[in-house]
Amino acid sequence: MSPRVTRAAKSRRTVPSTRRAARRAAKEGPQDGRRGGVHAWVATADMGLGHQRAAYPLRTIAEKGLMTLGRVGGAADSEAKLWQRLRKSYEFLSRTKSWPIIGNTVFGMLDRLQNIPPFYPIRDLSSTTFQVNWLKGLITKGLCGGLISEMRKNPLPLVTTFYAPAIAADMAGFSRVYCVICDAEVNRVWVSENPRASKITYLAPCGRAVRRLNEYGIPNERIYLTGFPIPLELLGDEKLSVLRYDLGQRLRYLDPLERFWHMRLPEYFLGAGNCKFKNARALTITFGVGGAGAQTDIAYKVARSLRDKIVRGEIIYNILAGIRPEVKQFLESIKKELALPQIRVVYGESLEEYFKGFTGCMRTTDVLWTKPSELSFYCGLGIPVIFAPHIGAQEYFNKEWLLEIQAGFPQQDPEYTDEWLLDLVKAGRLADAGWNGFLKARKFGTYKIHEILRTGTMKQEKPVLRR
Numbered sequence: 001m002s003p004r005v006t007r008a009a010k011s012r013r014t015v016p017s018t019r020r021a022a023r024r025a026a027k028e029g030p031q032d033g034r035r036g037g038v039h040a041w042v043a044t045a046d047m048g049l050g051h052q053r054a055a056y057p058l059r060t061i062a063e064k065g066l067m068t069l070g071r072v073g074g075a076a077d078s079e080a081k082l083w084q085r086l087r088k089s090y091e092f093l094s095r096t097k098s099w100p101i102i103g104n105t106v107f108g109m110l111d112r113l114q115n116i117p118p119f120y121p122i123r124d125l126s127s128t129t130f131q132v133n134w135l136k137g138l139i140t141k142g143l144c145g146g147l148i149s150e151m152r153k154n155p156l157p158l159v160t161t162f163y164a165p166a167i168a169a170d171m172a173g174f175s176r177v178y179c180v181i182c183d184a185e186v187n188r189v190w191v192s193e194n195p196r197a198s199k200i201t202y203l204a205p206c207g208r209a210v211r212r213l214n215e216y217g218i219p220n221e222r223i224y225l226t227g228f229p230i231p232l233e234l235l236g237d238e239k240l241s242v243l244r245y246d247l248g249q250r251l252r253y254l255d256p257l258e259r260f261w262h263m264r265l266p267e268y269f270l271g272a273g274n275c276k277f278k279n280a281r282a283l284t285i286t287f288g289v290g291g292a293g294a295q296t297d298i299a300y301k302v303a304r305s306l307r308d309k310i311v312r313g314e315i316i317y318n319i320l321a322g323i324r325p326e327v328k329q330f331l332e333s334i335k336k337e338l339a340l341p342q343i344r345v346v347y348g349e350s351l352e353e354y355f356k357g358f359t360g361c362m363r364t365t366d367v368l369w370t371k372p373s374e375l376s377f378y379c380g381l382g383i384p385v386i387f388a389p390h391i392g393a394q395e396y397f398n399k400e401w402l403l404e405i406q407a408g409f410p411q412q413d414p415e416y417t418d419e420w421l422l423d424l425v426k427a428g429r430l431a432d433a434g435w436n437g438f439l440k441a442r443k444f445g446t447y448k449i450h451e452i453l454r455t456g457t458m459k460q461e462k463p464v465l466r467r
Contacts (some may be wrong), residue, residue, distance in 0.1 A: 039063060042179075042458050045162035046083065047072035049322055050374040054161040054182045056355045057229040057446040061453070063156055063327045064122045067147060068351070069165060082143045116185050116393040119212065126196070126217030133187040135167060144168035157453055159203075163190040166200050175199045178452070180229065182374045183394040184401035186266075191216040200220075203449060205377055205442065208401055220374050224458045225440025226449055227467065228377035231359045238447060240465065246363050247382040247438060248274030250444045251431050253283045254384065259428030265435070269465065284316040285423065286346075286361060288370035289327060292378055295371060295388050296327065301414035302369065303343060309418060310342050318361055320370075321347040323354050367421070367430060369411065372398035379407040379437030384430045386421070407437030442467045 042062035044055035052068060059066050070083030095250075117125065144165050151158060151169065157176035160166050163186075168178035170192050179190065180203045192198040195217030203216060205228040206208045213223055236242025248270045255261060267275050285306070287299045299319050311313040317340075321328045328347040335343045346361050348354025362368075368378060369386040376398040379385050385408030390396045402408035409429070412420045424430045444466060452458050461467060 036216055038450045040159050040453055041067065041147070041151060043067045043069055043158060043160040043162070043165040047162060050182050051161045052351055052359075053355065053374055054180050054229050056158060056171060056351070057231045060448065061159075061450065063154065064150075067150075069147060069162070074153045079142045079145050082138050082141060085138075087436065096182075116187050116397060119185070119208075119215070122215065124217070125188060125215045126191075128193050129188045132191075132193055135164060135189055136171070139164065139168045139171060144328040146171050159449065159453070166190075167192050170198050170200050177201065177399070178203055178449070181205055181209045181213075182228070183398055184376070185212045185397035186394060188216055191218060201452075203445075203452070205445065206401060208397065208404075224448065224452055225442070226452070226458065227316065227380070227445035228374065229445040230378070230380065230443050230447060231355075231362075232446055233359050234362055234381060235443065235446075238444075240443075242363075243381060243443070245274045248276075249278060249280075249436075250382055251275070251367050251434060252277040252279075253281075254425060254434055255428045255431035257426055257428065260431040260435070281315055281364060281365055282316050283365045284318065284364050285369060285421075286318040286320060286365040288320040288373070288375055289322070289331075290371060290373065290391075296330055296334075298388055298411070298414050299331070302417050303334055303338055303340060305415055305417040307338055307340060310340055313342075316344070316348055316364075317342070318344045318365065320358060320361070321345050323348050323351060366434075371395055371401060371427070372408075374398075376402050376408070377441060379405075379434070380441035380443035382434040382438035384408060384433035384437065405436055405440040407433050407441060409433065439464055 038061045040061055040063065042055055042058045044051045044054070044066060046068050047070065052066075055066050055068075055358050065339045070080075074213050145168075147158075147165055148168055151174060153174075155174065157178065158165065158169050159172065159178045159180065160169075161180040161182055163179060166177050169177045169230060177200045178318060180198050181190070182205070184206050185208055190202075191213070192200060196219070198218075200222065202209075202213055202223045203226045204213065204223055205226070207225065210220075210225055216218070234243060234246075236244075249268060251260065251266055252275070285302075287302060289296050289299050303310070303319075306315050310317050319331050321331050328345060331343075331345045335341060335345070344361075346354070348357055362378065362381065362383070365383055367386060368383045369374060370376075370388060372385070372387040372390050372395045375384055376387070379402065385402055387399055387402060387408050390399050399408075399410075409424065448458050
């Protein structure tokens with residue numbers, strides 16, 4: 001019997017158990033990391049949804065639940081004022097680019113404060129900067145003081161998805177501090193004033209982030225290439241039982257003319273049973289407007305262009321609204337104006353409610369259209385990314401990373417989405433991009449972080465799907 005026949009037969013034999021495992025994993029939800037002895041402080045910040053999205057998959061190991069620093073009512077008045085200054089500057093920056101006439105100019109001036117220099121030529125960028133000194137001053141005045149007080153009472157490891165808590169804990173002398181990087185590359189402010197004396201360990205989503213941290217003076221022994229934390233509900237288990245099934249269906253919607261399937265790779269990696277088309281829904285596009293409500297104008301143009309296909313049930317259109325009531329109200333007005341009650345607005349009155357809805361939405365999303373934020377790393381689920389114009393330096397480098405691994409495409413004119421996007425579908429290009437993301441982007445970030453907390457290290461694995 002040839003190796004090809006043997007592999008195919010083996011794949012068919014494992015289909016029933018794989019599908020049962022997928023259903024069981026989806027029903028049971030995420031595995032609790034505490035069963036393996038994993039327990040830590042998990043901190044994030046109310047500075048846009050990206051940092052909080054990275055923390056959400058780690059909620060099962062969090063002492064007293066996720067600590068969202070900067071949330072109204074969640075800190076002493078003096079510390080709350082410091083967080084308010086940080087948050088307002090971030091949101092102001094996000095909105096300035098959409099201002100008529102002067103928007104790009106104002107945005108450009110503000111963006112220099114969080115600028116990330118070109119990677120090449122490789123050089124030493126470990127010298128302190130204005131942003132680093134400014135952050136140190138805020139911490140000295142009490143920023144993150146509430147968290148540090150809790151850690152002194154119960155000195156568990158700290159995992160944070162925002163740089164300020166990591167720097168504060170390092171300044172306070174704590175040694176088990178883990179900082180999750182949320183973008184492909186980051187500003188120097190993520191690293192302490194004296195990087196070589198710092199004890200912060202960084203958890204990086206991709207190789208670009210590792211190399212950037214090296215330039216800032218962080219040695220490799222304090223960096224783990226984990227991948228971005230993905231909700232375990234979207235993976236199922238360490239055999240990826242849920243993801244294998246979802247991707248087997250997703251690729252069918254992305255390649256209706258089967259231009260991609262001749263390679264037979266999906267059946268080999270996912271299992272033949274998972275690739276058997278159920279045809280239970282329509283091609284599903286999900287648009288992310290951003291935590292501060294940026295780029296709602298693009299969401300509107302996409303809806304208007306796809307209107308007829310949405311009405312006929314040929315396309316399902318979701319819009320991620322986050323937790324801002326005003327964003328939800330605006331999107332509901334779009335539905336009313338275009339007479340499209342079929343549009344699903346994913347919204348939550350709380351972060352937990354929103355992220356639960358978001359996670360469920362991702363299982364049936366075939367195309368993710370978003371500015372190249374932290375959502376770029378969801379290409380690891382085999383979801384091709386159509387990226388809107390970037391906002392800020394970190395999103396520029398996320399875009400470059402997506403292009404580097406060939407997991408996404410820049411948006412074309414949203415007014416003609418019904419033409420160019422469906423041409424990409426018919427040509428099998430989106431299926432190819434989804435497959436590239438699945439193979440090249442790391443998806444075990446949550447499991448790897450659990451492993452590091454449990455053992456103090458992380459096993460480097462060679463199989464492509466175990467990275």
